[in-house]
Amino acid sequence: MRALTYHGPFDIRVESIPDPQPFDAEGAIVAVRACGICGSDLHIYEGHGFSADLGFCVGHEAVGEVVAVGAAVSRFGVGDSVLVSASVGCNACGPCRAGYVLGCERGRSGCYGLGAVLPGSQAEFVSVPAADGNLVLIPDGVSDDAALVLTDNAPTAWYGARRARIEPGDVVAVIGLGPVGIMSVLASQIMGASRVLAIDLVDERRAAAAALGAEPVDGDPRLAVREMTGGRGANVVLEAVGADATIDLAMKIAARGARVSVVGVNQSNAFPVHMALAQFKELEFSIGLCSVQRELPTLLALTQSGRLHPEVVVTHHLPLSEGPAAYERFHARADGVGKIVLDPSR
Ligand code: NAD
Ligand code: ZN
Numbered sequence: 001m002r003a004l005t006y007h008g009p010f011d012i013r014v015e016s017i018p019d020p021q022p023f024d025a026e027g028a029i030v031a032v033r034a035c036g037i038c039g040s041d042l043h044i045y046e047g048h049g050f051s052a053d054l055g056f057c058v059g060h061e062a063v064g065e066v067v068a069v070g071a072a073v074s075r076f077g078v079g080d081s082v083l084v085s086a087s088v089g090c091n092a093c094g095p096c097r098a099g100y101v102l103g104c105e106r107g108r109s110g111c112y113g114l115g116a117v118l119p120g121s122q123a124e125f126v127s128v129p130a131a132d133g134n135l136v137l138i139p140d141g142v143s144d145d146a147a148l149v150l151t152d153n154a155p156t157a158w159y160g161a162r163r164a165r166i167e168p169g170d171v172v173a174v175i176g177l178g179p180v181g182i183m184s185v186l187a188s189q190i191m192g193a194s195r196v197l198a199i200d201l202v203d204e205r206r207a208a209a210a211a212l213g214a215e216p217v218d219g220d221p222r223l224a225v226r227e228m229t230g231g232r233g234a235n236v237v238l239e240a241v242g243a244d245a246t247i248d249l250a251m252k253i254a255a256r257g258a259r260v261s262v263v264g265v266n267q268s269n270a271f272p273v274h275m276a277l278a279q280f281k282e283l284e285f286s287i288g289l290c291s292v293q294r295e296l297p298t299l300l301a302l303t304q305s306g307r308l309h310p311e312v313v314v315t316h317h318l319p320l321s322e323g324p325a326a327y328e329r330f331h332a333r334a335d336g337v338g339k340i341v342l343d344p345s346r
Contacts, residue, residue, distance in 0.1 A: 002344065003057045003123035004323040009047030012324045017057065020119060020127035025070035026091070028131035030084055032344045034144050035122045035320070036061035037330050038086075038152055039178050039242070040265055044114070045327050048267045051115030059122030060086040060112040061151045063144050066135070067125070075132045082135045084121060084128060085292040086111055086152035091133025099294030101133075122323060124344045136296055142303050148341060149179065149310035150303065155295035156263050157183030157240070161191055162295075163286045164236045164261035168192030173225060173234035173253055174214070176241035176264060177205035179313040179339040184238045184263075185214045186308060197225060197234060199249075204336045212312065225253040234258060242266045248274070254283055262287040313339040319346030 005015045022029055038061055043049055062084040066076050076082065089101025090108035101109050108130070113120020119127065128134050138147045157180050166172060172188040174181050177200035188196045189212075198209035199217045206216035217224045225234060233255035239246055242264030250260045251274060260283055278285070302308035315338035318326050326340045 001124035002320060004059065004120075004320065005055055006044055006049070006058050007054055010045060012045065012058065012327045014321055014323055017123075020125055022068060022070050023127055023129045025072035026130050026132070027070045028066055028073055028076060028128045028135065029068040030062065030064040030082060030126050030128055030135070031067045032062045032064040032121055032124060032126055034063050034148050035059050035342050035344065036148050036151070037122070037326060037340045037342070039180060041113070041327070042331055043242070043265060043267065045331060049114065053116040056113070056116040057120040057123050058113040059120035060114070061148055061153075062121035062126055063138060063147045063151065064126075069131060073131045076135055081138045083138055083147040083151050084112070084126060085134050085136060085296070087290060087292045088112070088118065088129060088134050089291070089293065091130035096133055099291055099296075101291045101293055102289050103291070122320065122342060133293065136300070139300060139304055142300065143311055145311035145314045145341060146303055146309070149183065149313055149339065150296065150299055152290075152292060153179040153313065153339070154183045154299055154308070154310040155292040156180050156290040157187045158295045158299055159288070159290040160184060160238050160240070160261045160263035161187035163288065164238060164259040166191040166193055166236055169194045170235045171195045171197070171229060171255075172236040172238060173197040173199060173217070174209070174238045174240065175199045175246045175250055176239065177202070177209050178240065180263060181240035182209060182212065182313045182338065183310065184240050185209050185212055186312075188236070188238070189213060190302065190307060193236070197228060202333050205333070208338065221249060222252055229255070232256075236261070239264050244268050244271050247271060251278055251281075251283060254281060257282050259284045259286070263290065314341055316340045318342055320344040321346060
């Protein structure tokens, strides 16, 4: 099959690799109709990824059709239209049964395409372990673009916003307006934020957030947020970048008693916390990885009822064969690029 593979920093290739086989009787094979490039893939692209492996198939966002199921798969059959949850669990232990796959008690928590262990889905086919727990039927009325954003970006944003316990009337600042940040803007609005202040280095991304009802923060965000909030700061800060500078900024633009919630993946393990500032402000700080399965029931319902439009982050549809150029474009954040959706049939 045709697949995108990682060969070192800034070296993504279109290659022909063997078709994946089911992991075991609980596994399934999905023919991918559409797959997305995520900000987490950019960490790999930049060479500070999640493993030292080379040559593996990348990607963890996919929707498609089930083409094979193992004998122990009971909830899915050939022909089902599914979204492949980016996070993976065992589907047998208590936490996984409850959708909390990050807490898998059998050590099977994972994500596709971060290394060779669980090959990715930027390909014609993807092998799904414990399919009953890691696939979700795409309900009527949910488009492939929406379903693709529901595999990872929308649940991540919802999870971050949920952990910040956004309440009606909160003034929320979102730092980073890639697909995860834009979804964080929408999540904040649905949860009742009175104002959403949108921060990013890229003008077009601030404009995209403004078009959805957020207030773009122009200039130095510390000064601007202070000015925009009468000196108080934001009650809630959602960080969707994954860098020391932006976690630091989150604490600095936070109001007294604010909740700071981080979903950006930061590979730096030596982040200096400004202890006095955090303590003086009585900040609540949360950080984590999203268990997609736990967030999806709510998000599918919101999407089906028309309250949430995850597809708004999609800006480009390109053939998988143009994958390397697509990575370059998403990385450059130029020309209004947001979520890029790849078509493995082309
Ligand atoms: P992205 O790269 O498109 O978005 C990041 C945005 O941050 C960009 O728009 C960029 O311009 C902006 N940015 C960078 N430095 C900045 C700065 N100093 N100040 C303000 N803005 C700045 O990526 P994405 O797909 O939206 O993903 C965002 C993050 O979420 C990534 O770190 C990704 O790894 C992470 N992520 C986490 C989870 C999870 O479960 N926790 C899941 C998916 C993605
Ligand atoms: Zn992702």
